[in-house]
Amino acid sequence: MLYTIHQEAERFYLSHRAGSWVSDYLTARGINETIQQDWRIGYAPNRWTLLTDHLRYLGFPDSAIERSGLAYESRRGGLIDTFRDRAMLPIARLDSTTIAFIGRSRDGEPKYLNSPETLIYRKGSVLFGLDRVRHGVRPVLVEGPLDAIAVTIAAPAEFAGVGLCGTALTPRQADALAQISDQKAVIALDGDRAGLVAAVRAYEVLDADAVRFPDGHDPADLLRSGELGTALRHQAQPLADLVIDAAINRWSGSLHFAEGTIGAMRDAAAVIVRLRPHDVARQVDRVATRLSLRCDEVTEAVTDLVAPPLVTVEFPRVPAPGGTSVPTKGRRHDERIRTPRRPTW
Known part of the structure; x- marks a missing residue:
């Protein structure tokens, strides 16, 4: 009914x-x-x-x-x-x-x-416009239904807009996209802070490219100016770029200080350890270039986060002449042993 x-x-x-x-x-x-x-x-x-x-x-x-x-x-x-x-x-x-x-x-x-x-109807399971995605056409994930229509109008043979229905992207929605299209999706959310946050969160569930529009502009705006199709074709970048840039940009006011540079590197490294393996090398290089650091410095920061915490090993003590106890042969009881683990990429 x-x-x-x-x-x-x-x-x-x-x-x-x-x-x-x-x-x-x-x-x-x-x-x-x-x-x-x-x-x-x-x-x-x-x-x-x-x-x-x-x-x-x-x-x-x-x-x-x-x-x-x-x-x-x-x-x-x-x-x-x-x-x-x-x-x-x-x-x-x-x-x-x-x-x-x-x-x-x-x-x-x-x-x-x-x-x-x-x-x-379950919001986290459907996408507006998903029924219009066809084989060979790249789905473009946007915020609202008018944006989805604008994307499809701009280049119907290349892109099909799909809207989020008022929710953050869920694994079920990402699975639905993968079942419908064999093309890599594009995230094209608004250029304001909310759009950036949504794009960063989308990385957790979707391997995609991204297009970030100028602040205050959305796909429907660019449709009227005739720039939408060009932006989708030529301004796409790996979504991981936006994720890393968002981490570094939190330090944008203090990057001219050594403390700011180190803080940005550490925050970026904390993100890199959670990236998909094929994204890691590119992002290490991008972080090094943007912060004027060496790649090995960024790699070390990432590796330090991958390694487990230091473990203190206690050795048993045995009686010694004179009634005192000494450690058995081997490492001193207060020596800390680091067991490094290889990065996952």
């Missing part, structure tokens, strides 16, 4: 797009009417119970409407619509069946409002 409710809700939202602010707003952002129809973008009217009343008219009980996440019980009692006065973008399974929505506000907060989790 939840699938049917979402199908009817999608039809309802589509029927209300004409005459709303949505069409002109999206057209101004480079998403024309044809593209809006292709992505099945609708509009949720600015009314408290219009969708709920429509679903009731179709015969759906209040209990099912509430379970769908498209309405919730108000403080005064009774159901009210979850989405009001928003552009509505459907989230679909791989077979294009709608299972949830993302509502985009024109000027209110929150900018994006996602359906709550339901029996058919």
Whole structure:
């Protein structure tokens, strides 16, 4: 029943797009009417119970409407619509069946409002636009649904945008990407601090390249200026570069002091020991170059973190003439033994 409710809700939202602010707003952002129809973008009217009343008219009980996440019980009692006065973008399974929505506000907060989790929708398991990724096309992971559409518009034969649905990238989402596409993914999140943090976290679950846009710009902005396709083709770098740069940049105000340089090297080394093996050599070289150090100095900092802690070995004491005790032959009882371990790369 939840699938049917979402199908009817999608039809309802589509029927209300004409005459709303949505069409002109999206057209101004480079998403024309044809593209809006292709992505099945609708509009949720600015009314408290219009969708709920429509679903009731179709015969759906209040209990099912509430379970769908498209309405919730108000403080005064009774159901009210979850989405009001928003552009509505459907989230679909791989077979294009709608299972949830993302509502985009024109000027209110929150900018994006996602359906709550339901029996058919788990935010950490799906990605907006994943059903449109095709073999041979590189998936580009972006923050919001309009960014995903912008990426696909910019170069449909090369890239397909997929959105995070309001969550950090999860292993389940990374697995879904790997099953759909044989191409290495690209992380293309916003150029602000939140976008950088999200990109750094994504490295933990996804081996990808990255494109970082200028502060204050997102893919939809670059689509309007005609620069998005060029940025995706020519500005991609290993995601590990962003991860290491983020560690060093925390010391950017003190790199002209020896203490700052050493602190940055140690922080970078702490990240390098957690990188994938094929990323390590490149990042050791990059850290050395950026901090004006020798590669062997950075390598030593990394190796020190790989080695286990020092262990103190106590030796038994035996009686000696005169009633005193002395250590048995071998290492002194206070000698510390370091057992180095080879780096994993």
